[in-house]
Amino acid sequence: MRRTLIGIVLYVLLFALTPMAKAEDAPSPVSSLEDQSDLCVAGYQLAHMGQCPLEGPGGRAELRQRYELPAQLPALEVAFFEPAQPPITRAYARVTVADAPVFARPEDAAAGVVKRAIRKGFIYVSIGKTVEYNGEEFIRINSDEYMRRADLSLVSPSDYQGFLLAEQPQRPFAWVVRKFQPRLTPNGQKNPEAPVLNRYDLVQIYGKRRAGEYDWYLVGNDQWVEQRNLSVVEVIGPPEGVTGKWIAVNLFEQTMSVYEGEQMVYASLVSSGLGAWPTRPGLFQIYSKLESTKMSGAYAADKSDFYFLEDVPWTMYFDQSIALHGAYWHDGYGFRKSHGCVNLSPIDSFWLYNWAELGTSVFVYDPSGQTPTNLPAGGGP
Incomplete structure (x- = not known):
């Protein structure tokens, strides 16, 4: 009995003399960000911005805090040029057949009389009226030259255009060059509430972050677009010696x-x-x-x-x-x-x-x- 009491007293003394670990010595709940991104909830991430990966559940909250955008984004004031005359007054066609024959008159085709042949290559010609002869259509390419309609592919020139600016842009802007669904975070999940961006859409840039191999641009609230889908314009100053x-x-x-x-x-x-x-x-x-x-x-x-x-x-x-x-x-x-x-x-x-x-x-x-x-x-x- 006496030995038991002595043992208990020694155990209590030993426990009392052992130093307790301080709270600040405890391991961080995000000691391994790469493996524990799920621990960076929004509240913690906002209090420790820059310490958690943006891919975690708090990433969207951190980005919103860093790039605080108004609900109604400011518009870029632009105007489109309206020419008094069409910019192109000719019609064009691509030559799609190698060594395509050219005739002085449509009737020469039936007789096999070839004026010249157009060599293989990336060939585009201006075209005039279309005429029919002996069941075939021919298109005039010069005043005294015709080609078979079947050897040509008609061209529809692009109607894309840039724009005029009355005031200096206050931030970078960009055209969408590939159809893209904005992401909630850089290199993150798609934003189902964001409209799909189509080719030639115009957007403004409110922020930029690197994620993976590419830059990502913020074009709206929770709308990040990878750089390969945009062509960005920023104001630059004139080169040395250049005026006007x-x-x-x-x-x-x-x-x-x-x-x-x-x-x-x-x-x-x-x-x-x-x-x-x-x-x-x-x-x-x-x-x-x-x-x-x-x-x-x-x-x-x-x-x-x-x-x-x-x-x-x-x-x-x-x-x-x-x-x-x-x-x-x-x-x-x-x-x-x-x-x-x-x-x-x-x-x-x-x-x-x-x-x-x-x-x-x-x-x-x-x-x-x-x-x-x-x-x-x-x-x-």
């Missing part, structure tokens, strides 16, 4: 912004050089203006990349054979598509041609640094 009118071409974003001094007056999407034909960065000046011109060329040793484009509208050369011009043959603005030239929509090229002057500066730049700055001159449409 000047044009900025952003190769990374595939956009054009037009300035009078420091004031942006027009903005739109473009298509610059693709692949082996990048548009050369630098500061240039418009040295030639042509309302319409033919463009042709080939760069491959076997001439397999031959192209011929009739009546390219509203052309302004600024870097040897590189020009700003209208492109009636595609609707891919916001993506690289050319042999080095800067493609504009027909209505954008018409507006720019009438606004710009010989000597107007053209500043071509790539803010990402991905385009080499020591490229040789050359290229085409």
